[in-house]
Amino acid sequence: MRPSGSGGIVQGVGFRPHVWRLANELGLSGEIANDGDGVIITAWGDAAALATLCERIAAAPPPLALIVAVEREPLPGLPMSGAFRIGPSRSGAVSTAIAPDAAVCPDCLAELNDPTDRRYGHAFICCTNCGPRFSVLESLPYDRSGTSLAAFAPCPDCARDYRDPAGRRLHAQAIACPACGPRLWLEDSDGSVRTADPVREAALRLQRGDIVAIKGIGGFHLACDATSEAAVERLRRRKARPDKPLAVMARDLAQIRSFAEVSPEEEAMLRSPAAPVVLLPRAGGRLAAAIAPGLDRIGVLLPNTPLHHLLLAAHAGPVVLTSANRSSEPQVTDNADARQRLIGIADSWLMHDRAIVNRVDDSVVRQDAHGSTMLRRARGFVPAPVAGGFDVASSVLAMGGEQKSSFCLVRQGMAYPSAPMGDLEDAGCFAAYRQTLAHWCELFRFRPEVIAVDQHPDYLSTQWGQALADTTGARLVRVQHHHAHLASCLAEHGLTPGNERSIGIILDGLGLGQGGTLWGGEVLVGGYAEVHRVAHLLPVALPGGARAVREPWRNAIAHLAAAFGEGWLDQIHGLPLADHLASRPVEPLLRMIALKLNAPPASSAGRLFDAVAALVGISPLEQSYEGQAAARLEALARPHLDAAGAYPVAIETATDPHILSFAPLWAALLEDMHRAVPPGMIAARFHRGLAAALTKEAVRAAGRFGCERVVLSGGVLQNAVLAELLRETLTGEGLRTLLHTRVSPGDEGLSVGQAAIAALTPAR
Numbered sequence: 001m002r003p004s005g006s007g008g009i010v011q012g013v014g015f016r017p018h019v020w021r022l023a024n025e026l027g028l029s030g031e032i033a034n035d036g037d038g039v040i041i042t043a044w045g046d047a048a049a050l051a052t053l054c055e056r057i058a059a060a061p062p063p064l065a066l067i068v069a070v071e072r073e074p075l076p077g078l079p080m081s082g083a084f085r086i087g088p089s090r091s092g093a094v095s096t097a098i099a100p101d102a103a104v105c106p107d108c109l110a111e112l113n114d115p116t117d118r119r120y121g122h123a124f125i126c127c128t129n130c131g132p133r134f135s136v137l138e139s140l141p142y143d144r145s146g147t148s149l150a151a152f153a154p155c156p157d158c159a160r161d162y163r164d165p166a167g168r169r170l171h172a173q174a175i176a177c178p179a180c181g182p183r184l185w186l187e188d189s190d191g192s193v194r195t196a197d198p199v200r201e202a203a204l205r206l207q208r209g210d211i212v213a214i215k216g217i218g219g220f221h222l223a224c225d226a227t228s229e230a231a232v233e234r235l236r237r238r239k240a241r242p243d244k245p246l247a248v249m250a251r252d253l254a255q256i257r258s259f260a261e262v263s264p265e266e267e268a269m270l271r272s273p274a275a276p277v278v279l280l281p282r283a284g285g286r287l288a289a290a291i292a293p294g295l296d297r298i299g300v301l302l303p304n305t306p307l308h309h310l311l312l313a314a315h316a317g318p319v320v321l322t323s324a325n326r327s328s329e330p331q332v333t334d335n336a337d338a339r340q341r342l343i344g345i346a347d348s349w350l351m352h353d354r355a356i357v358n359r360v361d362d363s364v365v366r367q368d369a370h371g372s373t374m375l376r377r378a379r380g381f382v383p384a385p386v387a388g389g390f391d392v393a394s395s396v397l398a399m400g401g402e403q404k405s406s407f408c409l410v411r412q413g414m415a416y417p418s419a420p421m422g423d424l425e426d427a428g429c430f431a432a433y434r435q436t437l438a439h440w441c442e443l444f445r446f447r448p449e450v451i452a453v454d455q456h457p458d459y460l461s462t463q464w465g466q467a468l469a470d471t472t473g474a475r476l477v478r479v480q481h482h483h484a485h486l487a488s489c490l491a492e493h494g495l496t497p498g499n500e501r502s503i504g505i506i507l508d509g510l511g512l513g514q515g516g517t518l519w520g521g522e523v524l525v526g527g528y529a530e531v532h533r534v535a536h537l538l539p540v541a542l543p544g545g546a547r548a549v550r551e552p553w554r555n556a557i558a559h560l561a562a563a564f565g566e567g568w569l570d571q572i573h574g575l576p577l578a579d580h581l582a583s584r585p586v587e588p589l590l591r592m593i594a595l596k597l598n599a600p601p602a603s604s605a606g607r608l609f610d611a612v613a614a615l616v617g618i619s620p621l622e623q624s625y626e627g628q629a630a631a632r633l634e635a636l637a638r639p640h641l642d643a644a645g646a647y648p649v650a651i652e653t654a655t656d657p658h659i660l661s662f663a664p665l666w667a668a669l670l671e672d673m674h675r676a677v678p679p680g681m682i683a684a685r686f687h688r689g690l691a692a693a694l695t696k697e698a699v700r701a702a703g704r705f706g707c708e709r710v711v712l713s714g715g716v717l718q719n720a721v722l723a724e725l726l727r728e729t730l731t732g733e734g735l736r737t738l739l740h741t742r743v744s745p746g747d748e749g750l751s752v753g754q755a756a757i758a759a760l761t762p763a764r
C-alpha cells in the first residue's frame with residue numbers, strides 16, 4: 001500500500017507512528033517505511049482489518065499529513081511474523097513534499113502549561129504534529145542533520161522520546177527540551193543580554209510602550225502594545241510605514257472578540273495549523289486607531305509558536321505584530337542582521353539561537369461569501385503544492401511578476417509556489433528572490449526544462465528568467481500578464497486542458513498587454529493555450545507613469561480630462577479636489593497628456609479606483625502603499641451597498657474589443673458630489689456601476705463564445721465588495737463564477753498561472 005504519490009506530505013509529520021498505532025490496534029503484522037515516493041506499508045491480517053486500515057489512513061491522517069493517493073495491491077510471499085513495526089527508511093530520490101511550519105498543537109500547548117511536565121514553559125516545545133519544518137530546513141531528506149536543529153544534540157530523555165513509537169515525538173526532528181534545546185534571551189541596543197525570565201521582561205517592556213523585536217518561526221517581527229495609540233504611532237514612525245495596516249496577535253478568541261467579529265469559519269482558520277492572519281470585521285474600540293486607518297477590517301492572528309503563547313500569557317493585552325524590516329526590504333531572519341538593521345526601530349530584541357533557514361512571512365486570508373480568499377500565501381502553506389494532477393512530465397520554473405513576486409516550480413505535475421518576496425526593484429528583495437530560488441532548486445534537486453516569464457521586458461524576474469534560460473538551455477516562454485492571472489485561477493481549481501475555457505474578468509493595477517500597451521481592466525475568453533480580449537476599460541493616460549501609481553490626483557485629472565475634454569476643471573469647481581489641485585502642477589500634467597509624453601494610455605482598473613478615491617477625498621495627493629485608495633474606497637462603500645444604485649457606464653460595442661467608458665459615470669458621480677451625497681454612498685454606487693457593466697460584457701461574451709464560467713482575478717479583485725458584487729450579478733445571470741481560494745488574485749499568484757500555461761501548452 002502506498003499512501004502518498006508525488007506531492008503528498010507523509011514524511012516528518014508523524015505518519016509512521018500513526019500507522020503503527022492503527023496497525024497494532026487492528027492486530028496486523030508487517031511494517032511501514034519511508035521511501036523516495038512516500039511511505040510503503042506492508043501489512044498482513046484478515047481482510048476486514050486491512051480494509052479498515054486503508055479507510056482510516058485516507059479518512060483521518062495525522063494533522064499535518066497530505067495524502068495524494070492510496071494505492072493498494074496484494075503481496076506475494078509469506079506474512080511477516082511478529083507485531084507491526086516501523087522499518088528503516090529506503091533511499092531514493094525524494095519526491096514527497098516538505099511540510100509547511102505548523103502552529104503549536106493542543107497536546108504540546110497542554111505540556112507547555114503543565115508545571116509537572118519536563119518541557120513546562122519551554123519556548124521550543126514541538127512534536128510530529130506541530131512546530132518548525134520548512135523554516136528550519138537546509139537539505140533533504142528531512143532529518144535533524146539537514147535542519148538548523150543539527151546544532152543541538154538531543155539529551156538522553158529527548159533521544160528516548162525520539163525513538164518511542166508510542167509517543168508524539170517519534171522522529172520529531174525539531175525535538176527539544178530545556179536541557180538540550182535552543183536558548184532564549186532578551187537583548188538591548190547596547191548589547192546587554194538578559195537570560196533570566198526574558199519573556200516576562202519583554203512583556204513588561206511592551207506594557208510600558210516599548211517596541212520589541214521578536215524572532216518568530218520564519219522571520220523577526222516587531223511588536224508593541226496594540227491598545228496604545230502612542231506605541232503604535234511610534235512603531236509606524238520608526239518603520240516609515242505611515243498607513244499600511246498592521247496585524248494584531250491576541251492571546252485567545254475571547255480577546256479577539258473584544259475588538260473584532262469572528263464567524264465559525266474564521267475561528268477555524270485562526271485555529272488551523274497554518275495559523276494565518278485573518279482579516280476580521282472590526283468591532284469595538286479597544287485597539288489603537290492607528291492600526292488600520294480608514295479600514296473596517298483588521299488582520300488578526302493567534303499565537304503560532306510556544307514563545308508567542310508564553311509572551312501573550314505574560315502580557316495582558318493584544319500586541320501589534322508586523323514583519324521586521326525597513327519599509328520595502330525583506331523581513332529580517334538572522335540575529336546579527338536583526339541587531340544591525342532594526343537599530344533605531346526596536347528598543348529590545350527577544351531572540352534565540354535556533355536559526356531560520358527559510359524566510360516565511362505570515363500568511364493572510366479572508367473569509368468571503370464564496371469561501372476563503374488567500375491574500376498572502378506564506379507561513380503554514382509554503383512549500384506545499386497548490387495545484388496538481390497535471391499530466392505533464394516537464395519541469396517548469398515560472399518567474400512571477402515584479403511586485404509581491406513569487407516563483408513557482410512544477411515538478412511531476414504538481415505546482416509549488418514560493419512565498420511572495422516583495423518588490424523586486426528593491427535590491428534586498430531581488431537578492432532574496434534569487435537566493436531563495438537557488439535554494440529551492442537545490443532542495444528539490446530541480447532543473448528547469450521550461451522557464452516562464454512575464455512579457456514585460458523590464459521586470460527583473462523576466463530578466464533573471466532569461467539569464468537562467470541562457471545558462472541552463474531551458475526553453476523560454478513569455479506569458480501575457482492577464483492571461484497568467486486567468487490561468488492561475490483555472491490551475492488552482494485543477495481545470496485540465498480541454499475543459500478549462502472560461503471568460504475572465506481580470507481587474508488589475510498594470511500589466512503589459514499586446515502591442516506594447518498597458519492593460520489592467522480586461523474581459524478575456526480563453527484557457528491555458530490562448531486568450532482573446534473581448535472587452536476592456538477605456539485606456540486613459542497615466543501621467544507621470546510610475547508616479548501616477550503613487551499619486552491618485554494624477555489619475556483623477558486624466559480620467560476627468562478623458563470624460564469632459566477641456567471643460568473638466570469647471571466640473572469640479574467648488575469640490576475639495578479643486579483645492580488640492582491648487583498646489584499641484586496641473587498645467588504641465590495636461591500638456592503631458594495632450595502631447596502623449598510620459599503619459600501612456602492604460603486600461604487599468606486600479607487607476608480608475610484611484611481616480612474615484614481622489615474625488616471623494618481619500619488620500620488624493622499621495623498613497624503610501626499600493627492599493628491604499630482602493631482599500632479605503634471598499635471600506636467606505638460596504639455599509640451603503642444595499643441602498644445604492646449603480647452609476648451608468650457606457651459600453652461601446654461597435655469596436656472589437658468592446659470598450660467600457662466612464663463619461664456618464666463621472667457625470668453622475670460629480671452631480672452626487674455637488675449635492676453632498678455621503679462619500680460612502682458614492683463609493684457604493686461606483687462599485688455597483690463597474691460590476692454591472694462588467695457583468696453585461698461577461699454575459700455578451702458568454703453568449704458569443706458558448707461559455708458559462710467566469711473567472712475573477714487580478715489584484716483589484718482582492719476588493720471583497722467588488723468581487724462579491726460581481727459574483728452576485730453574474731450568478732443572477734445564470735453564469736458560474738470561479739474565484740481564488742488558495743492562490744492570491746494579485747500579482748503574487750502570477751507565477752502559478754505562468755507555470756500552468758507553460759506546462760500545459762505544447763511548445764509554441
Ligand code: ZN
Pocket residue numbers: 104105106107108109126127128129130131
Ligand atoms: Zn505538538
Ligand code: ZN
Pocket residue numbers: 154155156157158159176177178179180181
Ligand atoms: Zn532534551
Ligand code: FE
Pocket residue numbers: 481485508509510511714715746747
Ligand atoms: Fe497583475
